[in-house]
Amino acid sequence: MAAAPVPRTGTQPDADLLVKARHVTKKFGGLTAVNAVDFDIPRGSIVSLIGPNGAGKTTFFNMITGAYTPTAGTITFDGHHLVTQSGNRMRSLKPHAVTELGIGRTFQNIRLFGTMSALDNIRVGLHVHLKSHWWDAVLRLPSMRAEEEYSIQRGEELLELVGLEGRGNIWARNLPYGDQRRLEIGRALATNPKLLLLDEPTAGMNSSETAEMTAFIRSLRTRLNLSVLLIEHDMRVVMGISDRVTVLDYGEVIAEGSPAEVRANPRVVEAYLGRGAASN
């Protein structure tokens, strides 16, 4: 990057691109997990990140959410720098600040708040948009009560949106697996994101559930005007849903383009199936 220090917040929001990542690198000691990756997410699109196990997908994901700080590179989101550089020290926005800017996520291995009700899980997602302070809570001021009423109402709307209406009182851990996946998406939507990051949303689902989830993700995009970044192993999902696909291998982008282009790319076939298969 340039020698001049990057300002804390804000470039002009890009008209077309929601996320713009340039030369993003992450090293863990001697291991380069992600190497100089350029990556864009156009507004309103569904973008997939695929690659073999250990290719650096989740590492890249975690750099967007602020869980990891890149070793080098820049990531901007909707006119905000997620990564800043002061001297030669890189800083990331904290995950909660990233969430507040409008990035919601789910987890590969479901991480719901198990002994909280489904509704309360969603209300935790609403946390950033509730403004009452602890003293409001102690005194139960009218503004706080109104906000709690709102959070219940909005939580129930979101439960309905993800198809869990009437199940708000059940503990998250007692919901069936598919419903837990949906609840996690509901909780992410409660943060009112512009970008939804889904980490293997169909892992562990059978083919009919997978098809249902795929249709659901597509409907979310149109109904909520979201952009979606997907990490997925199931190629039927990736190929069926994505506008663009980026393939990572050994931390580098080896292919990028529409699903059809990526599918035909010999390097992708090689990365997944080995050299022998590619040359056949």
Place this chain on the structure above:
Amino acid sequence: MSASSRPIQPGIVGWLTHLVSSALNLPGAYRRELERRRGRTLAMTILAVFAMAYPVLNRLYFQPFSRNVFPLPFPEDAVVTFMMIFGIMAIGLNIVAGFAGLLDLGYVAFYAFGAYTAAFLASPHFGSVSVVLFSNTIQGFPGIHFPFWMLVPLAMITAATFGVLLGAPTLRLRGDYLAIVTLGFGEIVPVVFKNLAAVNFDFGPIHLVNANLTGGNLGINPIDAPHFFGIKFGSSSGIAAVYLGMILLVGAILTARNLERSRMGRAWIAIREDEVAAEMMGINTVRTKLLAFGLGASFAGVAGVFQASYQGLTTSDFFTFATSILVLIMVILGGIGNIWGVLVGALVLVFVDKTFLPWLGLRFTEISPDLPNPSQFNFLIFGVLLVAMMRFRPEGFIPSRQRAAELHHAPPGQAIGAAATMGDAAIAGEEAVEELAAEQEAIATADEAAEVIDIEGPPGDAPGRAGT
């Protein structure tokens, strides 16, 4: 839900109007509550009435009966007052350890801050000055004399400030490390209070030569008793002090309950459940944990002020590690995470420690003077009780349902069964169990399948790399 039925105007005026109208509506609210949960509401009412009447009944009937007819362990007024003090502390520690899941082994430090706040600001200790403010002490009397109602908020602020100061650098630590740091803090604070008895300090405008700040081993006394409407609420007042303690305790219960049912309460529980997920959902985990620490500490501040003002003295000997552990045992035995549970834990433990064991000791000596005195073995008894509880009922007497479920950590398949018995997943029912079993199989197969990625090309030729 009266809140939803009638819109509330914003602002303080709206709140006051709402408060008045809900106060007028109270019998109606009680009737609704009675219709909703009859048994529980009736039991709570009887308990509350008994608690309010106890100090009077104790003086008029229980103590004379115990003295004259048959010896029974009825707690005396002083013991009941200490039940209130420890009840407040247990409820405060429950915010830190129960809601937010932060193990604090040095909670007694905040109790000490509260007590010394009263000792400094309501005693003749600093005799070289005379500050008498809204107090019943005569103007010009040596020392600083603030009234009790000012000491309480001041002690809350002091304790909370030190809570935040301790928490700021340490709350990034997790689990055992946090416990060790708080343990150290709890040891340091009383020692500091003990040793600030002969301070030489000369810097800037402050010149101290052999200054006795904290009274050292002797502590500070006499501390002014709480004083309202011409009545003193000190240890000599008996019943009056019990009622003052009860008012403070009810305030603590309401505060803790209101916090639990708010956005903060949900954030604390979310952090306890899964800190990473909570952070990712937009909760500022450091700030939220600091808040738990600070607010929890302020409860101990109130308890400390009340203890010092009630007893009229405070010394660093009151604030030992054993007291921290005692409060923690109250929280764990009573039911960590449940306000009513920890309250019961506090009442029972103070009763056993200060009334039941001495009473048992007297009965023993009546039989034979050679029998051991059980009150010497109080911590042994609590320890055995704790081990037994951990073995048979780790969630405590009156558990929080969430904590009970966390402690009896069953695999998801069983958890559904357990939940169904709890009447929790009545809707989910048997279908869910079957569905879940099928899903578990699906996960198992999917995990295997994930190794070989389904992409067009000759299958089984070369499997995908296993990474990292």
